Amino acid sequence: MEATGVVTRVGSSVRVSRGEGIQLAVIAALLVFVLVGLPQLLSLFWIDTSTSAVVYAVAALGVGLLVGRVGMVSLGQVAVLALGAWVGAKFCLSTSLPYPIVLLMSGLITMVLGVLIGLPALRVSGLYLALVTLMLAGAITVVLTVTNFPNGGKGFLGYDENYPGTIRRPSIATSDPAFFRYSVIVAVVMFALVVWHLRSKPGRAWAAIRQSEPAALTAGVNVTLYKMWAFALASFVTGVAGGLLGSGAGKLYTFQFPTSQSVILFAVVLMGGIYTVWGAVLAGVLLWVLPALFTIWGIDSQLPTILFGIGVLQVLTTAPAGIAYQFPRDMAKLGKLLYRLVRRFTPSASGAS
Amino acid sequence: MIEIKNLTVHFGGVIPLDDLSLTFESGTCGLIGPNGAGKTTFFNVLSGFVSPTSGSVTAYGDDLLSMAHYRRARWGLRRTFQTEQAIEELSIYENVAMIHEHSSSSRSTRRTDVLGAIDFVGLEPNPNSKVMTLGARDRRLVEIARAVVGKPRVVLLDEPAAGLPDEETEHLGSVIQAIPGHMGALVILVDHDMSLVSACCAKTAVLDFGALIASGPTAEVLRDERVMRAYLGTEAV
Numbered sequence: 001m002e003a004t005g006v007v008t009r010v011g012s013s014v015r016v017s018r019g020e021g022i023q024l025a026v027i028a029a030l031l032v033f034v035l036v037g038l039p040q041l042l043s044l045f046w047i048d049t050s051t052s053a054v055v056y057a058v059a060a061l062g063v064g065l066l067v068g069r070v071g072m073v074s075l076g077q078v079a080v081l082a083l084g085a086w087v088g089a090k091f092c093l094s095t096s097l098p099y100p101i102v103l104l105m106s107g108l109i110t111m112v113l114g115v116l117i118g119l120p121a122l123r124v125s126g127l128y129l130a131l132v133t134l135m136l137a138g139a140i141t142v143v144l145t146v147t148n149f150p151n152g153g154k155g156f157l158g159y160d161e162n163y164p165g166t167i168r169r170p171s172i173a174t175s176d177p178a179f180f181r182y183s184v185i186v187a188v189v190m191f192a193l194v195v196w197h198l199r200s201k202p203g204r205a206w207a208a209i210r211q212s213e214p215a216a217l218t219a220g221v222n223v224t225l226y227k228m229w230a231f232a233l234a235s236f237v238t239g240v241a242g243g244l245l246g247s248g249a250g251k252l253y254t255f256q257f258p259t260s261q262s263v264i265l266f267a268v269v270l271m272g273g274i275y276t277v278w279g280a281v282l283a284g285v286l287l288w289v290l291p292a293l294f295t296i297w298g299i300d301s302q303l304p305t306i307l308f309g310i311g312v313l314q315v316l317t318t319a320p321a322g323i324a325y326q327f328p329r330d331m332a333k334l335g336k337l338l339y340r341l342v343r344r345f346t347p348s349a350s351g352a353s
Numbered sequence: 354m355i356e357i358k359n360l361t362v363h364f365g366g367v368i369p370l371d372d373l374s375l376t377f378e379s380g381t382c383g384l385i386g387p388n389g390a391g392k393t394t395f396f397n398v399l400s401g402f403v404s405p406t407s408g409s410v411t412a413y414g415d416d417l418l419s420m421a422h423y424r425r426a427r428w429g430l431r432r433t434f435q436t437e438q439a440i441e442e443l444s445i446y447e448n449v450a451m452i453h454e455h456s457s458s459s460r461s462t463r464r465t466d467v468l469g470a471i472d473f474v475g476l477e478p479n480p481n482s483k484v485m486t487l488g489a490r491d492r493r494l495v496e497i498a499r500a501v502v503g504k505p506r507v508v509l510l511d512e513p514a515a516g517l518p519d520e521e522t523e524h525l526g527s528v529i530q531a532i533p534g535h536m537g538a539l540v541i542l543v544d545h546d547m548s549l550v551s552a553c554c555a556k557t558a559v560l561d562f563g564a565l566i567a568s569g570p571t572a573e574v575l576r577d578e579r580v581m582r583a584y585l586g587t588e589a590v
Binding site: 201211275 | 454
């Protein structure tokens with residue numbers, strides 16, 4: 001009876017297993033806390049930091065998708081984020097399109113640019129792909145230094161040194177806490193989009209590609225198409241996140257997107273864990289909350305960069321699947337250890353010798 | 354039916370396949386030969402990883418060589434590799450289903466076809482279990498299930514029994530034997546295990562140094578003097 005029950009459940013995506021049910025409940029509880037509780041508890045400084053963490057978590061999701069699921073090392077994701085931010089700022093300042101449409105446009109245009117950039121890059125793999133994406137990120141940074149981000153000035157570039165324009169926010173989320181909530185919801189939609197992909201045909205094709213390209217080809221997977229698809233999806237979510245970035249701060253500066261930031265993002269994604277989407281959430285937190293804490297404690301804010309380097313070393317040697325995978329297991333072990341200690345030192349609670 | 358005419362492959366100065374002409378009619382056919390005879394190169398030509406210098410491959414009237422590799426899978430060409438290729442992070446079900454997804458089979462029969470293939474190879478673990486949790490035998494069976502799900506037309510098995518103990522090879526043999534009758538596909542089996550080849554294949558072709566040295570009913574071929582020489586050498590010990 002049990003065996004047939006198992007078989008009937010196989011492959012149906014509608015019904016949810018018990019483990020998934022628990023996971024969904026945890027996610028829902030966490031979301032309620034982040035949306036309702038967190039903005040009440042945090043100061044404005046921390047709310048802004050959290051908004052940045054949310055945006056970078058989505059960019060980290062893009063990196064995790066490319067590296068962890070498809071096996072393509074991309075070191076240019078912050079440049080892609082900058083592209084999304086540019087497009088988002090441009091649409092916010094030059095049009096009166098509804099805000100969700102602005103985000104959609106940032107995503108779609110960044111996706112097209114990302115695929116165009118990815119197209120030649122797809123011919124190389126491994127270290128060379130990493131190098132090509134890093135160089136392209138450098139190129140984007142150079143171009144942005146010349147063009148700057150739109151601030152409401154005239155012309156296509158929309159930049160005017162002396163113009164005080166601010167990038168607008170959605171009318172339903174003009175305050176900082178409201179915009180934080182808005183960003184969280186957008187991020188959740190992006191995470192859902194990626195998870196949905198991972199659990200359907202493209203996700204399985206990506207898993208096949210990561211394991212072995214020849215085997216994927218003989219399985220009928222159009223490897224080039226699916227690699228491009230991954231690039232497109234990663235660029236889309238990162239573009240949407242970039243669209244949020246301008247509205248969050250009101251103004252954008254080229255120095256916010258140094259090429260080195262892409263490398264640091266890659267490092268924190270490795271630390272967070274590339275095989276689970278939770279790793280991306282952790283990466284966003286590590287990248288923004290840690291430096292903010294250090295600033296408050298009066299420690300040099302460059303220190304996290306060194307810590308991330310050590311962190312990557314630690315993760316790669318002791319927990320290759322990342323903190324998001326390792327931490328719950330370590331905690332479970334610690335819990336068991338504490339439980340045993342408590343039992344040992346509780347005087348014959350169970351009556352046993 | 355698959356018809357190979359004057360197939361030649363050059364790797365620089367090495368000629369792994371030399372003017373090979375050969376026909377596989379139906380059922381399970383063996384392809385044997387000593388190491389380096391060109392068996393895997395032959396499979397690589399069929400699946401598109403090696404482009405031949407000259408020659409043609411016609412399968413059920415279609416020119417296989419003109420198709421992109423991934424299109425050959427859609428056409429119905431399946432293959433297993435010498436090394437394990439079941440995808441570790443996916444479940445048994447997903448492993449088999451992804452082949453179905455990229456084949457010409459209809460979506461509406463996917464669940465039945467996939468569960469049918471898993472059942473056909475005799476996989477006992479829960480289809481939801483991840484392949485990384487399985488042992489060598491079950492992983493091999495997942496690969497066979499991947500090769501036979503849906504409507505395969507030609508199934509290439511490259512040393513499926515390598516590394517398996519005898520009793521597991523026996524089960525594998527009975528599965529391989531049943532493929533043509535059950536799925537209607539032509540199976541080409543490459544293996545060094547002669548008892549497996551004898552058990553599965555009515556007909557066998559033998560390659561040595563890229564050329565066909567014998568072909569016909571398996572029992573006869575295995576007794577052929579040229580075949581013995583190719584395997585054992587000619588010098589008296």
